Amino acid sequence: MSALDAIRCIETFVISLPREVPYLGPLRPGESINARGYLVRLGNKTIYPSTDMSVLVKITGESGLVGWGETYGVAAPEAVTSIIDDLLAPVLLGRDPATPRVLHEDLYDLMRVRGFFGGYYVDALAGVDIAIWDLLGQLLNVPLSTLLGGRRREALPAYVSGLPRATLRERCDLAMEWVARGFRAIKFAAVVSDDGVVQEMAALREAVGPDIQIMADLHWKFSAPDAIRLIRRLSEYDLAFAEAPCQPEDLEGQVMVARAGLAPVALGEELRTVFEYRPRFEARAMGVIQPEMGHTGVTEFMQICDMARTFHIPVMPHASISCGIFMAASLQAASTLQTMPFHEYQHSIFDKSLALVTGTMACADGFYTMPQGPGLGVKPSDALLAHVRSQTRCA
Ligand code: MG
Secondary structure (H helix, E strand, C coil), X not given: CCCCCXXXXXXXXXXXXXXXXXCCCCCCCCCCECCCCEEEECCCCEEEECCEEEEEEEEEECCCCEEEEEEECCCCHHHHXXXXXXXXXXXXXXXXXXXXXXXXXXXXXXXXXXXXXXXXXXXXXXXXXHHHHHHHHHHHCCEHHHHCCCCCCCEEXXXXXXXXXXXXXXXXXXXXXXXXXXXXXXXXXHHHCCCXXXXXXXXXXXXXXXXXXXXXXXXXCCCHHHHHHXXXXXXXXCEEEEECCCCCCCHXXXXXXXXXXXXXXXXXXXXXXXXXXXXXXXXXXXXXXXXXXXXXXXXXXXXXXXXXXXXXXXXXXXXXXXXXXXXXXXXXXXXXXXXXXXXXXXXXXHHHHCCCEXXXXXXXXXXXXXXXXXXXXCEECHHHHXXXXXXXXXX
């Protein structure tokens, strides 16, 4: 069979977008932004950028058509671009973009015996993978969802993620604003529940009433026994799911919390491949999975969702810091899934991204509307590319 096209050029871009309020809300006492622009959240000991950082990947075929990808770039993004520029790009030159799964497997194989089957390496694969799928969509002039088996829905239910306000009263007011705007589910972040997680849940339930789903992101903060005690109290206020109760590598703890049966455990934003998901499925460590397109890319995302289906576990895709490119990929993929109760909606990031991409995706009245057109349906705009911190060019 002759090739549809051949990859001619791969370029990477590190994006840094200013934001007024840091991710997860204003700085708390003892928190400050360092010389490189990062801050450590004392609530979960995790480093975050003070700007929205991301990595874009641009793949051009001999046809002249272009595919765009994006991966997670929130910390040390040049580690990812270096992997792509130095390691992946030379291997991809000349390959047929009509074989995205083959290319993904071949790139994964390059470093697996050295133990690079997660972290920054797989993030780099994710960005490349999304760009290849987008290029294939451009070549065939069909949306990514068509390449993945077909779109089930044009509107995807969205849950509001995060209430980035300084006080609990203000967070309750913000929750009520979202409900008034037609959203039916809201997730709060325990890492910034300064008055206590139970108090936060109780106040939010009082504010939004009994019919709105409330989820809690526990941000990997608790030992399993402490998480169980906490979730027991949260469940008195009808908790829809408890996200990331224990530290990411504490599989046994996650299983203990899940087996307590108080609320579904939601997991997966930090996992990248079926190999990382499989033991958690088999151990029944979670009742909801949250694959993050910025970490998985399209190929792994779909394989993870196929695996979830065999365990009868619903998918609620995660939505991290994105310029809109991998979010579009996530919406495209999510639109094909049979059991997808909600897609996360990080309003403080997604709404800003709409001005940074061309295309028509949106989130309003409780639903995402799908981008239209071939591939991802969106492309970076000039406004986005004005925020490039570093980039490589075609050789
Ligand atoms: Mg989370």
